[in-house]
Amino acid sequence: SIYIAVASVVMVAIASIMVINLGERASNMLSSTTPMALSWHTICLVINGVEAKLYLADTPSKQTEGYMFKKSTDFLGVGAVGMLFNISTQPGYSVAFTMRNVAFPLYLLHITHVEGVGDVAVDVIYMEPGKELYVVTARSQNDYFIELDTEFYNRYIVSRAAGGVLVRINGMC
Numbered sequence: 001s002i003y004i005a006v007a008s009v010v011m012v013a014i015a016s017i018m019v020i021n022l023g024e025r026a027s028n029m030l031s032s033t034t035p036m037a038l039s040w041h042t043i044c045l046v047i048n049g050v051e052a053k054l055y056l057a058d059t060p061s062k063q064t065e066g067y068m069f070k071k072s073t074d075f076l077g078v079g080a081v082g083m084l085f086n087i088s089t090q091p092g093y094s095v096a097f098t099m100r101n102v103a104f105p106l107y108l109l110h111i112t113h114v115e116g117v118g119d120v121a122v123d124v125i126y127m128e129p130g131k132e133l134y135v136v137t138a139r140s141q142n143d144y145f146i147e148l149d150t151e152f153y154n155r156y157i158v159s160r161a162a163g164g165v166l167v168r169i170n171g172m173c
Contacts, residue, residue: 040076043084044173045146050156051173054146055083063087066147068101073149082106082148089138095145096135099127107153109146109167112139121167126150 041056055076057063063085067073074080089095097108110123123136127147136145148157157167 042078042080045084046170046173047146048157048168049170052082052148052152053078053080053173055080057083057085066102067104067106069103071103073104073106073147073152081152082146085145085147087143087145088141089143091138091140093138094135095138096133097125097127097145097147098133099129099131102127102129104129105150106147107150108134108136109148110136110143111146111167111169112143117168119169124166 040062041058042053043056044051044053046052055062057066066083066085067075073082087095095110099106106127108123108125108127109121110125111119112122114120114122122139125134125136127134
């Protein structure tokens with residue numbers, strides 16, 4: 001789940017976003033929807049020169065659901081190795097992910113644009129199943145987040161790190 005501190009509201013997502021008042025959960029949280037009922041789109045990004053098909057968590061419902069109650073990162077069998085979250089927030093705001101009800105580990109990549117370098121991961125966090133909170137601080141309003149399959153990350157991404165940058169987004173496939 002992702003928690004974004006916004007004035008008097010916190011947004012939550014993990015592949016999920018729920019709106020809650022500070023200090024108490026709102027009683028009518030977003031409804032849980034099965035992945036088959038949602039129309040999941042994919043996007044292909046080139047990460048360190050490797051093509052990576054990612055599910056696009058492009059609605060609050062999808063951001064709320066994310067990988068909760070899924071058996072793998074490719075839960076619809078389309079060859080996906082992760083999920084992309086484009087969550088608009090202000091620099092300095094905290095974004096927290098939870099692995100509650102997620103059955104497998106993931107790497108969380110916090111991506112921001114670095115002038116003269118491009119889009120790079122400024123935070124890479126190993127997230128364990130069942131653990132509640134992983135917090136990152138947004139650096140710009142254009143930051144985005146990618147949750148990646150650990151085997152894909154270890155096999156293809158780390159082995160291709162170059163130029164002092166562990167993870168670089170080279171564009172779209």
